[in-house]
Amino acid sequence: MHLILAVIVVLALTAAVLLASPTRTCARCKGERVTRHRLTKRLIGCPRCKGTGRHYRRGATLVHRYRWTIRPELRDMRDTRKDDN
Numbered sequence: 246m247h248l249i250l251a252v253i254v255v256l257a258l259t260a261a262v263l264l265a266s267p268t269r270t271c272a273r274c275k276g277e278r279v280t281r282h283r284l285t286k287r288l289i290g291c292p293r294c295k296g297t298g299r300h301y302r303r304g305a306t307l308v309h310r311y312r313w314t315i316r317p318e319l320r321d322m323r324d325t326r327k328d329d330n
């Protein structure tokens with residue numbers, strides 16, 4: 246019984262962290278946005294984070310997709326803000 250409670254607490258904490266900060270510094274380029282090609286050793290744009298220096302934590306897309314499903318007005322707000330730019 247305590248195990249189930251612990252699992253629930255861990256899941257809740259994970260979801261809270263993912264909602265608060267869904268991205269983390271890219272582990273491959275350490276946020277430098279460029280990395281050395283494995284064979285040629287030339288600097289290339291980091292393929293893992295696609296040159297952004299950050300990438301989504303594991304499960305972050307899942308959590309946020311779920312949040313957008315239950316809160317469609319949030320997605321609408323995001324879309325209108327994008328149109329303003």
Ligand SMILES: [Zn+2]
Nearest residue numbers: 271274291294
């Ligand atoms: Zn990277």
